[in-house]
Amino acid sequence: MSNSGNDGNAGSNGGNGGGNGGNGEPIIRLRDLAKSYYRGSLEIPVLTGIDLDIPRGGYYALMGPSGSGKTTLLNLLAGIDRPTGGELEVCGYRLNDFDDNELASWRATNVGFIFQNYNLIPVLNAYENIELPLLLTELSRAQRRERVLEALQLVNLTEQMQHFPRQLSGGQEQRVAIARAIVHDPDLIVADEPTGALDAKNAEEALNLIQHLNEELGKTIVMVTHDPKAARHAHIQIHLEKGVLDRTVEVHELPPREPLLGGRVPH
Amino acid sequence: MLQFFFILFAPYLAWLVWAAFRYPVPLSYNWRSLWQRWVGTLATMGAVAIVVMIFVVVRSMATGVAKTYVKSGREDQVIVLRPNARVELMSVVMRDQARLISTHPLIARDELGPLVTADVVVTKQVPLADGTGSMSVSVRGTTPTGIRMRSQVKLVQGRWFLPNLSEVVVPRRLLGKYVGLGLGHSFAMASRRWTVVGVFDGAGSAFDSELWIDADDLVQAFHRWNAFSSVLVRLRQSENAQAFIADMERDVRLRLEAKTEPQYFAEMGDAGKPMQILGQIITVILTVGAIFAAMNTMYSAIAGRTSEIGTLRAIGYRRREILASFQWEAILLTLLGGVLGCACAFFFNGMQTGATSMMTFSDVGYAFAVTPALVGQGLAFSLVMGILGGFFPAWKASRMPIVEAMRGI
Numbered sequence: 241m242s243n244s245g246n247d248g249n250a251g252s253n254g255g256n257g258g259g260n261g262g263n264g265e266p267i268i269r270l271r272d273l274a275k276s277y278y279r280g281s282l283e284i285p286v287l288t289g290i291d292l293d294i295p296r297g298g299y300y301a302l303m304g305p306s307g308s309g310k311t312t313l314l315n316l317l318a319g320i321d322r323p324t325g326g327e328l329e330v331c332g333y334r335l336n337d338f339d340d341n342e343l344a345s346w347r348a349t350n351v352g353f354i355f356q357n358y359n360l361i362p363v364l365n366a367y368e369n370i371e372l373p374l375l376l377t378e379l380s381r382a383q384r385r386e387r388v389l390e391a392l393q394l395v396n397l398t399e400q401m402q403h404f405p406r407q408l409s410g411g412q413e414q415r416v417a418i419a420r421a422i423v424h425d426p427d428l429i430v431a432d433e434p435t436g437a438l439d440a441k442n443a444e445e446a447l448n449l450i451q452h453l454n455e456e457l458g459k460t461i462v463m464v465t466h467d468p469k470a471a472r473h474a475h476i477q478i479h480l481e482k483g484v485l486d487r488t489v490e491v492h493e494l495p496p497r498e499p500l501l502g503g504r505v506p507h
Numbered sequence: 508m509l510q511f512f513f514i515l516f517a518p519y520l521a522w523l524v525w526a527a528f529r530y531p532v533p534l535s536y537n538w539r540s541l542w543q544r545w546v547g548t549l550a551t552m553g554a555v556a557i558v559v560m561i562f563v564v565v566r567s568m569a570t571g572v573a574k575t576y577v578k579s580g581r582e583d584q585v586i587v588l589r590p591n592a593r594v595e596l597m598s599v600v601m602r603d604q605a606r607l608i609s610t611h612p613l614i615a616r617d618e619l620g621p622l623v624t625a626d627v628v629v630t631k632q633v634p635l636a637d638g639t640g641s642m643s644v645s646v647r648g649t650t651p652t653g654i655r656m657r658s659q660v661k662l663v664q665g666r667w668f669l670p671n672l673s674e675v676v677v678p679r680r681l682l683g684k685y686v687g688l689g690l691g692h693s694f695a696m697a698s699r700r701w702t703v704v705g706v707f708d709g710a711g712s713a714f715d716s717e718l719w720i721d722a723d724d725l726v727q728a729f730h731r732w733n734a735f736s737s738v739l740v741r742l743r744q745s746e747n748a749q750a751f752i753a754d755m756e757r758d759v760r761l762r763l764e765a766k767t768e769p770q771y772f773a774e775m776g777d778a779g780k781p782m783q784i785l786g787q788i789i790t791v792i793l794t795v796g797a798i799f800a801a802m803n804t805m806y807s808a809i810a811g812r813t814s815e816i817g818t819l820r821a822i823g824y825r826r827r828e829i830l831a832s833f834q835w836e837a838i839l840l841t842l843l844g845g846v847l848g849c850a851c852a853f854f855f856n857g858m859q860t861g862a863t864s865m866m867t868f869s870d871v872g873y874a875f876a877v878t879p880a881l882v883g884q885g886l887a888f889s890l891v892m893g894i895l896g897g898f899f900p901a902w903k904a905s906r907m908p909i910v911e912a913m914r915g916i
Contacts, residue, residue, distance in 0.1 A: 315910055318821070320820070320821050320909040320910060320913075321909070321910050340825070340826060341825050341826070341827075344820065344823050344824065344825040344826075345823065345825070346823075347821065347822070347823045348822065348823020348824075349823070351823075353818075353821050353822065355818075355913070357814075359814060359815075359817075359818040359913070361536060361815055361818065361819075362543070362815075363535075363536060363539035363540050363543055364533070364535070364536060364539075368533065368535070368536075372819070372822055373822050373823060375531065375532075375533065376822070376823050376824065420822075
């Protein structure tokens, strides 16, 4: 599943903006995707005419200035927001057709979230935070425990599993969030500025972990970032400008790899 | 009313219970979140506790009053009254009618004769010992047979009254509560001085609120030559009660109303009703306040946790799971208050007090009776507050758009 990241076709600007930074059929397929907000009767377009294919196992960075619509795009393909136009197909499902409950169930199975501010539940300890997505599955308590421990091991936080978020450093909190994103084995992981609140060292560590999820576990990653250093970890950088795809850049130089952390979560 | 609520919301309650086991946001999340905001939690708990305590205590009064009257009656004794009199105080049974009743063949006898007593009941204002005024106390003129027939009444000090001596025997419960009721003391009533010669204990029955004197003495003092208040008879078998009652009503010379003692006292137990109604009005007003307190606490809890809600929703928790989670949090909050309120109500359990009966307009003594059923009702009541107070905030939490919630708006 490992990708060099520069073997894809970056595609042409403006048109079908996706390359195939991974391999196989696209896991994300966007056609003429649009999103507008309404203030009264006033329509405020945020995204227009987005055409994009992201292949399974790809690692994509969404970039662009503030207000360019990158977070909105991420929200759409993570199924936490709805498009106002176009086609949105992710992980083999056409999300346009889903009602709220179906979307929630779909997210529970297919998507892992990593947020800028970690978004851990402050009253739950690391173990319990990581277990949250598994409570939505049919797994037994023992099976859940096994998975959570593996995820903890993956992010190298086994010893801190009883710690509450306030007892963890920012870097550790983000690693807990990464473990939570991966514990239920989703195909797609979306990350919204995952290094935005971290210092350089912790940011690098988080990025290496995310890269590990992509390369070793075959997860498709879509990451919103402002940070060019972070974006260099991706195979493909997609630049948005005023709600449209501006250009797609294939990353040729990959950063050196860190040694792998922990073991693989079994499928 | 509680039952009505539970029937109405039974499907919702059933769903909540189901939701707690299936796909739950862990209850530990709600429990710990409550203590994150402990000031609001404690304040709301306190408000709910006060309401539940009042709810339970008011009901325990009514239960206590009812218990007092239930203790007073025997199944094989029938009390005969003027039709529709309801209480002895309002009743008149003429002397010749009383004589006729006493000859009825179903009446039991003991070695001293037939077990029949014709009593006269009046009321007297007695000044309270604490100087706060006076209260109306029932005075029963009875007979030695009447004393024998009320076997729960035991003499504990002094002796029983003798005829023609203007003597009175008082219940132990009233000692110290009123002026002039101590053993050896005397007081004025109906132009005579009455001397307290004995103290009895009525075992928590309604008799614990009465002064007992000789029936003939009372008849003379109050010039009630021709009429008694009631006739109490003991039957050979309690199964004869209905036949005897029918005879009392059918006999053209009598045309009187008769009831078994338990039935009579059960109706007297309704004396607790006005108190209960007043208590219910107060409870309803306070309940509205407590529900709003719970609602306010939950609204502010949710306002402070929008990004947590957004996160849970993003992870895949559905609206209904968020609704159930916050609904449970509100229920936990009010149930804690309910437990505290019931615990406080227990301090009243067994406490002796008195109240004016709306049936006899005289003082009735009773003990607060906090029964397990009442505690159950108190907890159910707090559950209702949790459901009502928590529903709208929980609904709001469950309807939050994820993207806005994540931004903590």
